[in-house]
Amino acid sequence: MYVKSINLYxxxxxxxxxxxxxxxxxxxxxxxxxxxxxxxxDRNIPIDDAVRYFGQWLSLPxxxxxxxxxxxxxxxxxxxxxxxxxxxxxEVQASMIIVxxxxxxxxxxxxxxxxxxxxxxxxxxxxxxxxxxxxxYLVKGADGYxxxxxxxxxxxxxxxxxxxxxxxxxxLLPRRHSLEETMxxxxxxxxxxxxxxxxxxxxxxxxxxxxxxxxxxxxIHAKENQTYSTGKSEGGTTIYDRIxxxxxxxxxxxxxxxxxxxxxxxRVTLDNVEKQSDPFAEVYMVIRNRQGDMxxxxxxxxxxxxxxxxxxxxxxxxxAFCNVDSFYIETYxxxxxxxxxxxxxxxxxPLAEGQHTWTGDHTSGxxxxxxxxxxxxxxxxxxxxxYDWYKSTFGRDSYDGKGxxxxxxxxxPVQNSFISMIDGNNALAEHDKKFNCYVMLYGYGDGVTMxxxxxxxxxAHEYTHLVTASTARLENRAESGALNESFSDIMGxxxxxxxxxxxxxxxxxxxxxxxxxxxxxxxMSHRQSDLxxxxxxxxxxxWLDDADEHVNCAVQNYWFYLLxxxxxxxxxxxxxxxxxxxxxxxxxxxxxxxxxxxxxQYLTETSQYPDAWRGSxxxxxxxxxxxxxxxxxxxxxxxxxxxxxNLPDTAIHPVLRTSDAxxxxxxxxxxxxxxxxxxxGIYIRNGKKIVIKK
Ligand SMILES: [Zn+2]
Numbered sequence: 001m002y003v004k005s006i007n008l009y010x011x012x013x014x015x016x017x018x019x020x021x022x023x024x025x026x027x028x029x030x031x032x033x034x035x036x037x038x039x040x041x042d043r044n045i046p047i048d049d050a051v052r053y054f055g056q057w058l059s060l061p062x063x064x065x066x067x068x069x070x071x072x073x074x075x076x077x078x079x080x081x082x083x084x085x086x087x088x089x090x091e092v093q094a095s096m097i098i099v100x101x102x103x104x105x106x107x108x109x110x111x112x113x114x115x116x117x118x119x120x121x122x123x124x125x126x127x128x129x130x131x132x133x134x135x136x137y138l139v140k141g142a143d144g145y146x147x148x149x150x151x152x153x154x155x156x157x158x159x160x161x162x163x164x165x166x167x168x169x170x171x172l173l174p175r176r177h178s179l180e181e182t183m184x185x186x187x188x189x190x191x192x193x194x195x196x197x198x199x200x201x202x203x204x205x206x207x208x209x210x211x212x213x214x215x216x217x218x219x220i221h222a223k224e225n226q227t228y229s230t231g232k233s234e235g236g237t238t239i240y241d242r243i244x245x246x247x248x249x250x251x252x253x254x255x256x257x258x259x260x261x262x263x264x265x266x267r268v269t270l271d272n273v274e275k276q277s278d279p280f281a282e283v284y285m286v287i288r289n290r291q292g293d294m295x296x297x298x299x300x301x302x303x304x305x306x307x308x309x310x311x312x313x314x315x316x317x318x319x320a321f322c323n324v325d326s327f328y329i330e331t332y333x334x335x336x337x338x339x340x341x342x343x344x345x346x347x348x349x350p351l352a353e354g355q356h357t358w359t360g361d362h363t364s365g366x367x368x369x370x371x372x373x374x375x376x377x378x379x380x381x382x383x384x385x386x387y388d389w390y391k392s393t394f395g396r397d398s399y400d401g402k403g404x405x406x407x408x409x410x411x412x413p414v415q416n417s418f419i420s421m422i423d424g425n426n427a428l429a430e431h432d433k434k435f436n437c438y439v440m441l442y443g444y445g446d447g448v449t450m451x452x453x454x455x456x457x458x459x460a461h462e463y464t465h466l467v468t469a470s471t472a473r474l475e476n477r478a479e480s481g482a483l484n485e486s487f488s489d490i491m492g493x494x495x496x497x498x499x500x501x502x503x504x505x506x507x508x509x510x511x512x513x514x515x516x517x518x519x520x521x522x523x524m525s526h527r528q529s530d531l532x533x534x535x536x537x538x539x540x541x542x543w544l545d546d547a548d549e550h551v552n553c554a555v556q557n558y559w560f561y562l563l564x565x566x567x568x569x570x571x572x573x574x575x576x577x578x579x580x581x582x583x584x585x586x587x588x589x590x591x592x593x594x595x596x597x598x599x600x601q602y603l604t605e606t607s608q609y610p611d612a613w614r615g616s617x618x619x620x621x622x623x624x625x626x627x628x629x630x631x632x633x634x635x636x637x638x639x640x641x642x643x644x645x646n647l648p649d650t651a652i653h654p655v656l657r658t659s660d661a662x663x664x665x666x667x668x669x670x671x672x673x674x675x676x677x678x679x680x681g682i683y684i685r686n687g688k689k690i691v692i693k694k
Pocket of ligand 1 (some may be wrong): 465482485488
């Protein structure tokens with residue numbers, strides 16, 4: 001130990017000597033990458049002449065010149081002159097020499113310059129390219145200085161210096177403050193998840209992932225029927241200027257520890273109200289933010305039953321989710337005769353986790369605030385997962401394959417006329433070509449039938465609607481609409497399995513995390529018994545010609561389930577007339593490639609089930625060949641769903657379908673006409689035996 005200390009002492013001495021030497025002989029040296037610090041005391045250089053010494057101090061290009069930008073004297077009497085460097089008349093972007101002095105003499109200088117050795121070689125050519133149309137700069141990028149022009153990059157909201165010859169980005173300067181980091185967020189359904197958030201545009205309401213071009217708007221404090229201009233426009237069209245405007249003082253995102261969580265008022269306990277003479281007097285409570293917007297309302301309780309704990313988590317989609325700094329709790333008296341009367345309004349602040357008590361003139365009580373997962377985290381994270389899955393699985397960059405921005409909006413005001421979200425119990429994708437509006441919307445859920453509608457499978461489902469809108473463009477009606485929904489379910493379940501892995505093994509449910517009273521929204525495997533009946537067989541039992549698209553989509557959903565998992569159907573008659581159909585499982589990875597290829601390469605706006613059948617066979621033939629086990633699996637899975645060669649094919653034989661109505665008629669084995677098979681068995685249709693198996 002002793003020896004070591006001696007060595008360190010000597011080393012320090014050597015370092016000090018070296019530094020002194022460097023400073024004493026610095027005249028022509030810059031520090032690193034053109035950055036320099038010079039001590040110039042006792043040189044007796046008049047500060048107004050300093051510019052003449054720059055060449056002597058620094059190793060500059062021969063034709064370097066300088067322009068004085070600023071001359072100021074600070075409160076200590078020290079004068080600071082700032083100069084910008086030019087080389088052959090071209091401004092060196094971000095260059096600066098600051099000369100400091102006292103009593104008219106230079107004391108020091110520092111700054112950053114382009115040195116002679118850094119001068120780009122293509123200067124002569126660069127000057128030829130420059131026709132004096134737009135100002136040119138010398139800009140330092142990753143690989144040194146280049147001649148560049150300044151442009152505005154809308155997508156990144158950044159100033160970009162672009163190489164005048166190659167068009168490459170030399171330097172990108174975001175206009176907004178950029179956080180440039182991956183952070184953690186607490187989601188509702190997926191625990192704590194990493195979030196890519198490059199900027200929080202306009203300070204708080206938009207989350208921006210500028211790598212994937214995903215934008216998520218938290219509109220939870222948007223007002224109904226009012227406009228909020230987001231400034232987000234694409235191709236000159238303002239996209240969301242009718243969605244609702246955000247309450248300025250609400251802060252959905254915080255910068256403190258609870259950054260990515262929501263604070264929720266979960267219940268109110270009213271301990272006491274002023275004694276009421278009316279024995280049937282009731283009270284209810286309303287929570288408002290400082291601006292007077294209602295955040296939640298309680299049911300009514302009899303005054304005589306107090307103290308009482310009152311739930312406060314639902315009100316027609318409005319909620320007591322309130323990341324606001326302070327709020328008011330209002331107690332209303334409701335009497336048999338007369339109108340509701342505001343008994344008292346008590347301000348509570350700050351709104352932190354835990355229990356808060358209040359004692360007013362007329363009321364007293366407690367309010368419980370919990371930190372809960374933030375649905376906006378689910379959305380922003382889930383969309384990144386969906387984007388990445390599409391990119392790695394199909395090489396698809398964004399829904400349109402062109403890297404277009406992906407917009408998500410959480411909690412659209414209920415009564416907004418632009419968006420057709422009836423209540424908070426829904427998620428939807430809107431695409432409007434006229435307004436170039438492609439957006440996904442997610443509801444908060446009413447807390448009774450639905451939780452926030454932001455589960456991963458739901459998000460991938462909605463995203464796929466936009467994929468479909470830019471590929472097959474299946475019309476959102478009748479059979480083409482059913483197929484549209486089915487492709488969304490297929491991709492939704494695949495993203496869920498790809499991201500959540502073994503946690504969701506065997507789970508074929510869509511929206512199971514979201515529903516509160518049912519097992520899920522749809523079950524592709526047809527195993528959940530608590531859901532409304534949906535068809536397995538094309539135009540078979542439970543098929544409804546005029547049904548919502550979310551009913552008949554079940555047929556292709558079941559096909560996909562069978563294709564992935566396989567199945568043995570001993571009673572089924574195959575198309576060669578022999579008994580028993582056995583489907584070999586080909587797994588989700590192959591199955592989804594077939595479905596995607598069908599959607600993007602073969603189907604059209606008005607495609608029907610027979611087209612989907614044919615297209616999927618074409619797709620599997622493309623990928624694996626007509627004689628492949630995969631081809632057989634596709635074929636066999638479809639035949640269990642009632643799709644075989646014998647079906648009238650609307651795409652190929654439209655006349656047959658319309659003129660030969662009997663070809664769609666079902667018969668039992670005794671040859672009697674029946675409406676439609678309503679239980680498993682063997683039936684005859686279009687001259688062929690068809691097995692119905694559930
Ligand atoms: Zn849908």
